[in-house]
Amino acid sequence: MAQFSVVGFLILGTAGCSSYENFKNVTEDLEIPSQVYKADYNKVWIEVMKITNKYAREVYNQDAGIIKTRWIDNTLELNFSDSFGSNDSVKTAHFKLIINVVKGYRGNREVSKVTVFKRQQIQNDYLDGWKTVRTDGILEKSILYRLERSLAIEAKLQEIEDKKTKEAEKNF
Secondary structure, rough: HHHHHHHHHHHHHHHHHHHHHHHHHHHHOOOEEEEEEOOOOOHHHOOOOHHHHHHOEEEEEOOOOEHHHOEEEHHHHHHOOOOOOOOOOOOOOEEEEEEEEEEEEEEEEEEEEEEEEEEEEEOOOOOOEEEEEEOOOOOHHHHHHHHHHHHHHHHHHHHHHHHHHHHHHHHH
16 A cells, blocks of 8 residues: 555655646746836936837826837848747847836835836748747847936936035035
């Protein structure tokens, strides 16, 4: 009886591992790139607007903390990046960015969380219609990185400006 329960446990254990493969893509799809910045909401919002200035915006509402871009054609970029891959080229491709900026507090200090979601769609044949595909995450992570660097530069410039002001007051 003990041998039967051990064999049953091993069978259930291996079946559990195989079910992970079924849900692996679900967990990877739900990981939306986000980052928390030690800066106030208005500074972060201004920097996000500067970074997304090159995209045509459909919605930008500071009170709600959301930016949505219009559909942006990236057929050439997608075909170029996959030119050495095994996939055939796509007929058309476009993407849309959805960026959320949320104000929060860590202790008594104000922080802001930024989440970037890219919705990528491709069309292999004009009769098939649009198919939503997983993004590679490079654009989302690069936007978050650019935002981090912009906020660091702005903080350093503010620090230098404060030093100059204190020096000017001392010399006056």
